Amino acid sequence: MKIGTKLQLEALDPKTMKNEKYHCKVIDKNKSYLFIDLPIHQRTKRSSFLPLNTKITVTFLDQEKIAHQFESKIVKKGKYRIPTLAILLPAKEQIKKIQRRNFVRIETAVDVAVHSLQNAFSPFTTVTSDISGGGVSIILPQDVSLQQGEKLEATIVLPMHSGENVYITANGEVVNIKEANRRIQLAAVKFIHLDSHDQQKIIQFCFEKQREARQKELM
Missing domain, CATH: 2.30.110.10 (Electron Transport, Fmn-binding Protein; Chain A)
Structure with missing residues (x-):
């Protein structure tokens, strides 16, 4: 260390x-x-x-x-x-x-702004499909095309249970592009540079969402 x-x-x-x-x-x-x-x-x-x-x-x-x-x-x-x-x-x-596989991944739509680290595409805003402490999947707007291996910066807005909006900025790499359906494409992004404090905020957010889902199931 x-x-x-x-x-x-x-x-x-x-x-x-x-x-x-x-x-x-x-x-x-x-x-x-x-x-x-x-x-x-x-x-x-x-x-x-x-x-x-x-x-x-x-x-x-x-x-x-x-x-x-x-x-x-x-x-x-x-x-x-x-x-x-x-x-x-x-x-x-x-x-x-x-281990990254131990990160809790949850399906949720939160706002995210995306910029290219290599000036390969114009900045755009969208929402996530899922998120974890190791990465995020984002919904690609119809006029945006990303390639596997592309480096990007993502600013993610996390609405915490306390009511506070937490802004997380992370560098990532596109590891996969897949079709959710005929009209929607998802880009799977792994974090390659993320402050440990911010990573823990994401993990906390995921656990909060998981707990909310469990509470709703019991109602």
Whole structure:
């Protein structure tokens, strides 16, 4: 893990007894610790000084954009020019890879704006057919033609359960073009560059939608 790597932290709030999410980045490291800047609360966007001995779940993307996760805890304050915290650095075997096939994929229509990274097509707006933490399928407008292997940037609008609209920007690669029916084509896009914080927002959105669907089935 390199200095500058962005992390997502998840910790139990003892007051609410709910898991809260934060994001931060690695500013230094040694054989025993990772030193991070003050975590930013995902919902409030405020800096948070997590108490010592707070147990945390840490998620990050490696250089190949593969998600990894490990358990750790806040052990001390760092001595730097900016406020920092030190977390225990786990052994390599304690860092687990999160396989893309384990991402929850849900069928849902959310707004997305698409731009070419190679100036191969004009920007366009459309909606998704499905989405997961590893990629997205988008409905192609009738006047748009994409090719397999094409690189693009997608800005996705996620309407969260809280009522907040979260904007996610990711670079992706078209891996497949298929026909949903005679009039609609779908482009399957895998994410090739996605901030770990944004990826966790997508995963959270997918779980929320999955939970809503289950609740409707029980009604």
